[in-house]
Amino acid sequence: MRKIFFDHISTTPVDERVLEAMLPYFREYYGNPSSHIHEQGQYALRAVDGAREKVAGLIGATPDEVIFTSGATESNNLAIKGVASAYAHRGKHIVVSEIEHFSVLNALMPLMNRGFEVTYVRVDETGLVDPDEVRRAIRDDTILVSVMHANAEIGTIEPVEEIGKLTRERGVLFHCDAAATGGKIPIDVNRMNVDLLTLSAHNMYGPKGVGALYVRDGVRVDPLLDGGFQEKGLRAGTENVPGIVGFGKAAEIAIDEMDADAERLRHLGKALWDGLARRVEHIHFTGHPEKRLPGHVSFWVEFAEGESLLIFLNLNGVMAASGSACSSNLKAKDEEELVASHVLKAIGVPSDICTGSITFSLGKWNTREEVDYVIDIMPGIVKRLWDISPAYADYIRQQSGGQKS
Amino acid sequence: MSIGPYSQKVMEHFMNPRNVGEIEDASGVGEVGNPACGDMMRLYIKVEDGIITDAKFRTFGCGAAIASSSMLTEMIKGKTVEEALKITNEAVAEALDGLPPAKIHCSVMAEEAVKKAIEDYLQKQKEKTGE
Numbered sequence: 323m324r325k326i327f328f329d330h331i332s333t334t335p336v337d338e339r340v341l342e343a344m345l346p347y348f349r350e351y352y353g354n355p356s357s358h359i360h361e362q363g364q365y366a367l368r369a370v371d372g373a374r375e376k377v378a379g380l381i382g383a384t385p386d387e388v389i390f391t392s393g394a395t396e397s398n399n400l401a402i403k404g405v406a407s408a409y410a411h412r413g414k415h416i417v418v419s420e421i422e423h424f425s426v427l428n429a430l431m432p433l434m435n436r437g438f439e440v441t442y443v444r445v446d447e448t449g450l451v452d453p454d455e456v457r458r459a460i461r462d463d464t465i466l467v468s469v470m471h472a473n474a475e476i477g478t479i480e481p482v483e484e485i486g487k488l489t490r491e492r493g494v495l496f497h498c499d500a501a502a503t504g505g506k507i508p509i510d511v512n513r514m515n516v517d518l519l520t521l522s523a524h525n526m527y528g529p530k531g532v533g534a535l536y537v538r539d540g541v542r543v544d545p546l547l548d549g550g551f552q553e554k555g556l557r558a559g560t561e562n563v564p565g566i567v568g569f570g571k572a573a574e575i576a577i578d579e580m581d582a583d584a585e586r587l588r589h590l591g592k593a594l595w596d597g598l599a600r601r602v603e604h605i606h607f608t609g610h611p612e613k614r615l616p617g618h619v620s621f622w623v624e625f626a627e628g629e630s631l632l633i634f635l636n637l638n639g640v641m642a643a644s645g646s647a648c649s650s651n652l653k654a655k656d657e658e659e660l661v662a663s664h665v666l667k668a669i670g671v672p673s674d675i676c677t678g679s680i681t682f683s684l685g686k687w688n689t690r691e692e693v694d695y696v697i698d699i700m701p702g703i704v705k706r707l708w709d710i711s712p713a714y715a716d717y718i719r720q721q722s723g724g725q726k727s
Numbered sequence: 728m729s730i731g732p733y734s735q736k737v738m739e740h741f742m743n744p745r746n747v748g749e750i751e752d753a754s755g756v757g758e759v760g761n762p763a764c765g766d767m768m769r770l771y772i773k774v775e776d777g778i779i780t781d782a783k784f785r786t787f788g789c790g791a792a793i794a795s796s797s798m799l800t801e802m803i804k805g806k807t808v809e810e811a812l813k814i815t816n817e818a819v820a821e822a823l824d825g826l827p828p829a830k831i832h833c834s835v836m837a838e839e840a841v842k843k844a845i846e847d848y849l850q851k852q853k854e855k856t857g858e
Contacts, residue, residue: 712785
């Protein structure tokens with residue numbers, strides 16, 4: 323059976339060129355960058371610095387503003403907790419959007435236990451943050467605003483430039499979680515006026531276990547880990563040299579290929595969107611119709627539950643994601659953890675429907691033929707679930723003028 | 728085949744659910760929902776001489792919800808009303824070779840549906856004899 327990976331928002335395959343670049347740093351060049359008196363350490367140090375230049379180049383930063391981490395979760399934690407700790411004397415108020423990733427929302431919890439206050443800015447029904455809402459939320463004691471570049475679940479791209487402009491005017495630091503957009507759409511930390519920005523390598527055809535936090539020159543961040551003085555003292559621990567080299571290569575490739583890839587993905591995404599809209603009845607797309615990630619199509623279908631859709635898609639070889647509580651938390655220890663997606667709740671999707679959302683996220687190696695295949699199988703899958711849905715039976719009866727049994 | 732945390736039995740019932748549909752002159756109907764995750768099950772039973780002779784269902788929900796509904800209809804057919812009332816959610820889950828911990832509520836939904844359908848049947852019986 324053919325296999326189609328439409329879940330690039332969860333992770334991406336490692337580019338062959340990235341893997342090739344990494345391999346020597348397991349075998350030939352195994353040095354520790356901190357031990358650079360000898361040649362092995364020199365190789366490693368040069369490799370890490372080279373990668374730093376490339377990642378900086380991807381976002382318009384200078385190399386010494388890039389701190390390598392273990393991934394987006396660590397970067398978000400470092401940004402939120404690190405700034406809170408370093409600027410607590412100035413104020414204890416933080417503003418975030420209500421659709422941030424858990425690694426932002428949950429990083430705020432221990433801060434709130436320590437007396438910090440958080441204002442959650444609402445989003446509209448397309449998932450957009452209103453910069454005026456951010457402006458109104460900022461107080462004299464606000465030290466940080468954190469709004470993501472794009473939301474993974476619904477694909478909406480936020481107006482970060484406008485938000486950056488107003489945080490700059492108010493003298494408040496601005497952190498942006500760009501895990502979903504890094505290497506996918508252009509990022510310029512100066513045009514966006516961000517002070518801190520989170521990147522993830524495995525979402526841009528790089529390896530898992532490596533990410534970065536951009537920290538604008540002059541911005542203070544307290545480290546999460548106590549230890550050595552790697553990464554300007556902001557991230558103790560021996561660098562993940564092969565991972566960082568892979569991240570650098572992925573950044574280099576993205577700089578060259580991002581625009582063409584994005585253009586192609588935009589076309590494929592539009593074809594998928596239009597095809598589903600044409601072929602699947604009772605479909606509701608989520609997120610913003612235009613301001614969205616290239617190749618990202620998210621929706622829910624009335625009377626068809628998300629996890630059941632996902633299982634049938636998987637049985638047909640198609641791998642996708644669902645905002646469904648039931649599917650995203652299959653490993654949950656108990657039912658208490660089964661909560662509907664906070665993102666779908668935030669955009670006003672009723673909680674019983676929150677379980678029905680599907681996210682197709684395409685990547686650089688997906689084809690038009692794969693898009694057509696998915697469009698072809700969706701109506702049949704949806705029909706199978708409708709056939710056993712009590713609400714659909716009622717709906718059909720209502721349509722034909724009958725009564726609910 | 729088993730998928731992720733689901734047993735082969737769950738997948739088999741999910742892909743080929745037994746007794747999907749409605750019974751026009753049902754003796755009892757039970758409808759239960761789980762607003763937390765949006766699941767909903769509607770169970771129809773036909774009772775003749777105290778024995779459940781037919782059962783049909785429609786369910787909106789995840790793989791475990793659909794499989795639990797299907798398995799339940801298999802289990803109650805041919806049983807007396809008293810026997811059916813004794814079916815527990817554990818028995819449904821066991822018959823499916825187990826459910827993931829987070830999905831136990833799906834088997835609970837099945838147990839509640841049969842209790843409600845029988846309640847409805849007994850109520851209707853009472854109304855009949857009252858006439």
